[in-house]
Amino acid sequence: MVEYRSFALLASLPRALGACLRPHAAHAAAAMIQETQRAVPAYGQPLKGVFGKVLVRSVEYAVLHCVDSMGAPDLPHEQWIAFYRARGAMEFSEGRNLDALQDTATIGARVAWRAMHPAVVAAGVDPAVISVGAEAIFAYVDELCATAIAGYQQAQTDAEGAVPARRRRLLELIVQAPEGAASSIAELANGAGWPLPETAAMVALERAPEASDFPAELLGGGVLADLDGPEPHLLAVDPDADLAPLAAMPAGWRAAVSPTVPLADAPAALRTARRALQLSGPETPGPVIWCRDHLATLWLLAEDFLAAELARQSLDPFASLSAKQRDRLSETLLAWLETRGGAPEIAQRLGVHPQTVRNRLRQLEELFGDRLKDADDRLGMQLALRAQRLMRAHRPTDN
Missing domain, CATH: 1.10.10 (Arc Repressor Mutant, subunit A)
Structure with missing residues (x-):
């Protein structure tokens, strides 16, 4: 948990120092943004759209809150903490790592001090106050970074817990193919950390009443699975590689693998795999039926x-x-x-x-x-x- 020592240091400074620095806040924020974009590749894109608004707001808010905290022991900080925790969570959701946050904090502290120090000297501020001010600013930036990292890590923890549910919902959407689901599928795939493929194969599973539970550890990370429903099934992007372990399925389980099809055709592919199981019968040799080897039969007997x-x-x-x-x-x-x-x-x-x-x-x-x-x-x-x-x-x- 962040202790926020910087707030006490800033509150101990003369209120006049904050008033002296406030006119220079916009210049300091602009310099910080410029240097961040130059030195941190993750933030090097043009300041457009949501990205631009968020980056500018984050830097400007940091500078103004720091200045306004000088000599103001009663200034509330809860909104500031919530803002930068949310900022860290946003970094995670947009796929950036902690390095970008930490680099930005280091650069921000250096640039902010460089931008404001001449005004402090020109105002004849006591060197002892300047020393405390420098310590406060660097502590403030460190704690801002720590707050954002806490938000990042919480979002990461939440996402890791939500990934299995997202993957199940993702498979459900792909199989059902409801009208207008493409954007939801893409969003869920991104949230589940599952690169959306152009093609995939569907696998219908059949369990005999006496069979043990399906060993989920046979499946690689790229396979989406519904093993608990009445009609268990899988989705594999690279069936030859992803499904090779199915040869080690426990007794009582059978699988039928559809041809590899465009993702939009996954519902039809799953129907084909289920039809293959219906037609094959338990006496079919081997635990895995590859529909690509029986296309003519499946076509003739589709209905x-x-x-x-x-x-x-x-x-x-x-x-x-x-x-x-x-x-x-x-x-x-x-x-x-x-x-x-x-x-x-x-x-x-x-x-x-x-x-x-x-x-x-x-x-x-x-x-x-x-x-x-x-x-x-x-x-x-x-x-x-x-x-x-x-x-x-x-x-x-x-x-």
Whole structure:
């Protein structure tokens, strides 16, 4: 805690000394600002906008309060203390370090004394008073700096405690993508000390009922995580590097990693990763599913109702057939669409007799007619059949 010895020293000085120096306060403040901007790179930018107003106000207030404290033991200092604590907190929020504050204090003390000393000498002030005045000014600047540092450190402590909450809120905003959230996302990312990336991958996690808690220590500092919600998930900027430790997940946990996408597409990426978990089933080898290796499957099976509607429209001639007939003709039609080969080639692929294939092809011609000659119709049939095959392959089996 700062003791503020300078206030007592300043109050012990003659009141006339403050009156003598007040006309020179503006000159001293201007000299301090000029030297600070020259010697401290963090403050070297033009005096514009909020930055300029804050720097000028900080220096002018420091000089005037110092002068007004001379010979004034009853002058309150609470507002001054609050101002410079807030000034220190602002330094932290703007990403500057304590070096800039301390350098500014040292420079300010030297420049202020140099600017005001001639006026003190010209006024014939007693050398003993000048000595106390010099001690008071240097103590005042040191304590101003200490007050700002206390504010800086408190803001740093508060921010460190708030970072986990900010990171969770940041992930929530990115995943929800509400209208107009871009500025809030950028602000939260800055407050959480998380450089906002252009792209990222989303990770859907699935926990078996008997699984232990997810070991958060597996995740690097660049990974945003929600491990406590009903649908745990992560965001990784560099998935290959950030998610390599997922191979060591405890038993009962699985993960699906979306492709790397622009940050604005994170909600869709998370839906894709969750869909991959739904389709894979617990028996899928390995604890991590990389969606980039299964894009065609995920695209075809993105929505069950779309696949069903495509099948209804493209394969409607099968509606009147029995299940057994549909299965046989479906595999023959898909083989023909994929190869456009003759009966011998299709027969070899299906493991049946060529004459069987010829009979089925004639049935298909009777069912579909000229639609087999239309490129768009053929594409719809092929996508519908492939989707059906994939859905059967990924359909959970009953125990």
